[in-house]
Amino acid sequence: MKIYAVRILDISEEKVDKLCLLIDSDKKYKIKKFINKKDKIRTLIGEILIRTIIVEKLKIINKNIKFNKNQYGKPYLKDYLNFNFNISHSGEYVLCAVDNKPVGIDVEEVKHIDYEEIAKSFFTVKEFDYIVNQNFNFRLNSFYEIWTLKESYIKCCGQGLSIPLKSFSIEVDQYENIKVISNNKHKEYTSKIFDIDVGYKVAVCSLNKEIYNNIIRVDQNSLINKYSRFNLE
Ligand SMILES: CC(C)(COP(=O)(O)OP(=O)(O)OC[C@H]1O[C@@H](n2cnc3c(N)ncnc32)[C@H](O)[C@@H]1OP(=O)(O)O)[C@@H](O)C(=O)NCCC(=O)NCCS
Incomplete structure (x- = not known):
């Protein structure tokens, strides 16, 4: 598996329009519809990254x-079913995981939210207890770990929120080993947490046994230049 990360920089509206010319019309439409410029840039960079x-x-x-997309919206590359990828974006980051088996990735910008309320409503009792049993200063961090791990699992399965969030539980042991438990059974997924930057959490989930530790950082300007060159060739 390879994981790529781009820290986003501002792009002029003209440049966004120009780069949009080179992508599918439905993605182009999605990007144009966003009011928030950062949403446009994150989605555009995700698309350029995977295409590159x-x-x-x-x-x-x-x-x-x-x-193509499956019925829950998970994109895949038509005719190359051994090529699996998944994209996530939040705040200043766009991440993409590529693997030969299904993969899911989630990045979240850590915000000071009412994590107890959210965890009570959407997480299992075990997950809730795991969070509130942490030292107070680590609770928000633990909440985001569980959140991104749950989301990366859902994204790996590719079924979106048709998988109820309380139907499976993330268990993190004292050695930071992570398991996805459903119906009291350990699912055959491998999960890992990454610290990409202060104020962000990243989780990856794969059907492969091993997830390597490194993230490949990609400079946005170099990416755009490379991508633009491909289209001239
Ligand atoms: C759409 C969903 C897959 C992820 O949404 P998200 O966390 O807002 O978005 P992310 O940035 O992580 O991922 C977006 C990317 O995932 C991919 N994606 C879309 N549908 C997908 C699906 N069913 N499965 C996997 N990946 C999917 C797309 O590449 C998308 O990129 P794009 O928007 O540039 O086209 C879905 O799981 C969802 O709506 N989640 C809600 C989040 C939530 O309530 N989480 C509770 C905490 S556990």
Whole structure:
């Protein structure tokens, strides 16, 4: 598995429009509809990132890249079912995980929210207890760990919130080993937490046994330049 991260920078509206010319019309429409400029940039950069990875890894030319979505909206690359990817964006970050088996990734910007209320409503009793049993200063952090782990599992399965959030439980032991438990059974998924930056949490979930530790940082300007060059070739 490879995990790529881009820290987003501002892009002019003209540049956004120009880069949108090179992507599918439904994504273009989605980007245009956003009112918030950061939403536009995050979605655009996610698209450019995965397209660049595909061009480089699979040697497909950009205009021949065809994405499809499953019934819950999870995108996949048509005709290349061994190529699995998942994108997540939050705050200043866009992340993409690529693997030969289904994968899910979630990044969240840590905000000072009423985590106890949210955990009580959406997490299992075990998950809630795990959070509130932490030293007070670590509770928000633990909440975001559980949140991103749950979300990355749901994204790996690709079924969105049709999987009820309380139907499975994330268990983190004292050695930071992570398990996804459903119906009292340990599911065959591997999960890992990454610290990418202060104020962010990242979790990855895969059907592979191993998730390596490193994240490949990609500079946004270099990415845009590379992507623009592909389209001239
Ligand atoms: C849509 C969903 C997959 C993720 O939403 P999210 O956390 O807001 O968004 P992220 O930035 O992590 O991921 C968005 C990307 O996931 C991908 N995606 C979309 N549907 C997906 C699905 N069913 N499964 C996996 N990935 C999906 C797309 O590439 C999307 O990128 P795009 O918006 O640029 O097209 C879905 O799980 C959801 O709506 N979650 C709600 C979040 C929530 O309430 N979580 C509770 C805490 S556990």
